Amino acid sequence: MKRKSYTDALTTLAKGTDAGLYRLIPERVEIVNSEEEVQEILAECRVIGKPLTFKAGGTSLSGQTITDSVLVEIGPDFGKIKISEDGRSATFPCGITGDHANRLLKRYGRKLGPSPASIKSARISGIVANNASGSSYGITYNSYHTVRSMRLILTDGTLLDTASAESRRYFVESHPEWVDGLLALRERVKQNPEMEARIRHKYELKNTCGYGVNSLVDYDDPVDILMHLMIGSEGTLGFISEVTFETVPDLKLKASALLYFPSIREACQSILPLRECSVSAAELMDRNALRAVENEPGMPETLRTLPDEAVALLIDTSANDKQTLQKQFAEIEEKLSSVHTLYPVSFTTDPELYATYWRVRSGLFTSAAAGRPRGTVSIIEDIAFRGDVLGDALTDVREVLARHHYPDAVMWGHLLDGNVHFTIFPDVNRSEGVEGYAAFMQELTDTVLRHDGSLKAEHGTGRNMAPFVRQEWGDDIYLLMKDIKKLLDPQNLLNPGVLINDDPQVFIKNLKRMPLANDLIDRCIECGFCEVQCPARNLTITPRQRIVIYRTLSAMAERGETDTPRYAGLKKAFQYKGNETCATDGLCGTACPVGINTGLLIKELRWKENGKAAERIASFIAKDMDSVTNVLRPMLSFVHGVSKVIGYGTMEGITRGLFRISGHRFPLWTRYTPSGARKLDYTTETPLPGQPEMVYFPSCITRTMGPSADYDDKAGVTEKTISLLHKAGFAIRYPENIHRLCCGMAFSSKGFRRQAKEKEDELNEALLKISDNGALPILCDMSPCLLHMRETLDKRLHLYEPVEFIYDFMLDRLEFSPLPITVAVHSTCSTTKMGVTAKLQALAGMCAAKVVSPMEVTCCGWAGDRGFFYPELNASALRMLPTSLEEATEGYSNSRTCEIGLTMNSGISYKSIVYLVDKVTRKKEEL
Secondary structure (H helix, E strand, O other): OOOEEEOOHHHHHHHOOOOOOEOOOOOEEEEEOOHHHHHHHHHHHHHHOOOEEEEOOOOOOOOOOOOOOEEEEEOOOOOOOEEOOOOOEEEEEOOOEHHHHHHHHHHHOEEOOOEOOOOOOOEHHHHHHOOOOEOOOOOOOOHHHHEEEEEEEEOOOOEEEOOOHHHHHHHHHHOHHHHHHHHHHHHHHHOOHHHHHHHHHHOOOOOOOOOOOOHHHHOOOHHHHHHHHHOOOOOOOEEEEEEEEEOEEOOOEEEEEEEEEOOHHHHHOOHHHHOOOOOOEEEEEOHHHHHHHOOOOOOOHHHHHOOOOOEEEEEEEEEOOHHHHHHHHHHHHHHOOOOOOOOOOOOEOOHHHHHHHHHHHHHHHHHHHHOOOOOOOOEEEEEEOOOOOHHHHHHHHHHHHHHOOOOOOEEEEEHHHOEEEEEEOOOOOOHHHHHHHHHHHHHHHHHHHHOOOEOOOOOOOOOOOHHHHHHHHOHHHHHHHHHHHHHHOOOOOEOOOOOOOOOOOHHHOOEOOOOOOOOOOOOOOOOOOOHHHOOOOOOOOOHHHHHHHHHHHHHHHHOOOOOOHHHHHHHHHHHHHHHHOOOOOOHHHHHOOOOOOHHHHHHHHHHHHOOHHHHHHHHHHHHOHHHHHHHHHHHHHHHHHHHHHHOHHHHHHHHHHHHHHOOOOOOOOOOOOOOEOOOOOOOOOOOOOOOOEEEEEOOHHHHHEOOOOOOOOOOOHHHHHHHHHHHOOOEEEOOOOHHHOOOOHHHHHOOOHHHHHHHHHHHHHHHHHHOOOOOOEEEEOOHHHHHHHHHHOOOOOEEEOHHHHHHHHHHHHEEEOOEEEEEEEOOOHHHHHOOOHHHHHHHHHOOEEEEEOOOOOOOOOOOOOHHHHOHHHHHHHOOOOHHHOOOOOEEEEOOHHHHHHHHHOOOOOEEEHHHHHHHHEEEOOOO
16 A cells, blocks of 8 residues: 655644644655554655654644654554453554553453543554553553553664564664663663662652653663653654553442542542552542533532532542442541541442543533633643642642632642643733743742652653753753663654753744634634544544634634635635535534534535525425435436346446546445335324324435345335334324425535525424324434434424334334344444444344444444545545454444445445344234
């Protein structure tokens, strides 16, 4: 496969963005999917003396993964996963997320030691390169202490596998100057007892400020020293391509207690006693933090009544049996008996309440960032102190924040470690805001170091703290760090200016501006958490990147630069990469810390771009839906009829040609495109005495689209649904004028707002009438349509998609005889957003011996009819599907259009879940 390289304005700007507070635009972006490609780029850059920077998930907060030179981004196909039989050892490639790794380890009752808040988006190489830790108590489970081996590529292109005796031997023989240099650095520390003691002392706390010089006192072998120097090196010493971890237990039973203290000092008094207990986390939340979430749904009422100085501590403990868990409760309560709390200590094992407590904790940054002043940046600082000074230190830090006009800063963190985060929102669009931030950072540094703390506990040094590394470590150890960089990267090619930087002003240079662009996206902090959910992430650009480009275009327009070549180029490129290949599925909003659905922005753009001709066509379709579907049904069937005569391969060749010649205007037709559905007589049924009634609204899609060539059952979704409902004993009501009705989603996704509203109102009136104003449950056979109905129709209506209706109303009316087969299920975007995924998997599990639900697949990218015109989006979104199906021979979902793309890209036939349930059930005899 040819290496992907980009120099265009849109891609370099979009991919040059990370979660930090700086903006640099790379000259070019290279996407790498193999060690060989990394070695090629390194060789090219060495020859021309061009610096390069590595980027994984782009969730770094301190400016680690940006550059104005060559950016090397890890692609989606990098490496393979290997897990030992007991799960205690696991090898992961650089490009998968920590969350993906943990989902694979869950079946073994294991997990990764490091657990950063960004774990759903942060990738393995980034987690290790920043020495991530997270809420797990202590440094025992951070990256440094749980990495057992790695494959790494050095600046001269050498590949070193630290798990291979042969590779280690080759490195020692081929790099004597590096081996001798590493041993000389180690000896330099050993010959200076004061330096060695200082290093050991500093790493008793979490510390990611500067290089991990503890490797020089912890290890004797030069390869082990080098490997551990790579951890926390932020891509400045080499490229980490694969990591083997010693995993840690993921105990089954979990419990938590939310404790409230009168002040932060008194909360800090609980830390030393808690360290003597079996506690897996103790998460601090100050009053500003609690105030940020107290009005969110499901939050405890207590939050709103706390005193102004109160703080909370979320204590977590876990075990594999109830008896042990109870002992741990008693021990914690006894140890805290002398500490003043506002309410008694009370643990819960209730899953819902446990989740609520952690929702309080996880919602802090979300709510604080969402409520920041518009146009400001969100900066998260990360410090650590020893337990005996923690109360005084945090009190002093709070005073520094107030003195520099950040009184509303939200403070939270991992208090067992003395590790605290806080977020501030300076306005870096103004010089006064930048100057104020600079003054604050200097006083913060002085305050932290006066209490012998860590300036960076787990977020990495980056550009943000690089000017202060010498101040924390002193001249001797700082020079030691500079010599490490000089030894292993003599040309200063790798991520220059990060971690080591003698420019005292670098932390306030190239600051990222946050221009106001649109209310829908102004709260975006560009963290990148949304990217893992985007079906276009490996094809064009992601939600974060769409926002970056949109903000840039808006700022250029504001400055009167719309007639410049750069503006024209960005706008033209954005049309395809930002607009046409956006599925507008809204899954990005479920992963976004501040709930931004970038799809809504794209829908707004489509609405603004719709011309008068398009509006007239949309109005015609909306007003005469019956006629349109009457035309489409025979057309769809006709193409299948011709295909049976001339052959499906020939017909697909013809339609592919038409698709290409038309420039994506003629829809791509394949054998998996549905034939026309039979037009049924939807007459409301008269119930028998005692027979339950319900309302069935077949979507306009299923009323139009029937089976495709891969179906072994020639009944359409509507016919199969009616069959299943009758089998379960229901009398069915249908809304009046059903052939005219549509939920409006198809119009809404294309930006036809007026037509969408007309169809929504029309359907709303019909459903209220036929359901007796919501007295009867209503089934719609398309999950995406059902979600749109829930979002737009009268809240009196009780609306269900197929999985929910079957699960909630039909299980006790059917007898299941599961088949000895493996089936795959796909949770559509709407299924995921409605929280129905677990029910889908459980329902399939009642029908088949084994159920596969590929974790690598999120949105399928079909996006209504977009798969007909941009099939590359669908193919890219489902690129991992074929290899994730295991031995599945059948696939099921709950969206007819999504099932087209799933079938096209999987090798198995996908149908509505109603087909599977109908196949394995019969009516209960007693009904």
